[in-house]
Amino acid sequence: MQTSLTDAYRWYAIAAAEGDAESSTRVEALTSQIPATERDAADKAADGFKATATQAAANEAPALPEVLN
Numbered sequence: 001m002q003t004s005l006t007d008a009y010r011w012y013a014i015a016a017a018e019g020d021a022e023s024s025t026r027v028e029a030l031t032s033q034i035p036a037t038e039r040d041a042a043d044k045a046a047d048g049f050k051a052t053a054t055q056a057a058a059n060e061a062p063a064l065p066e067v068l069n
Helices: 005-017 021-031 036-047 064-068
Strands: none
Touching: 005 021, 005 036
């Protein structure tokens, strides 16, 4: 799997904006490792992120017959 510091920065920025302290620390650490233009784009994407409602069915385990078929 290919890694992207810019993508990591963006997702940490989203979590940091929600108050996650560890993500704030990681954003600070990644800031100097990403070119300013990429960082600005990641910040803009993070600012525009809107979480959607979760689907309850996504958290339900399938019934045994569904797994066996």
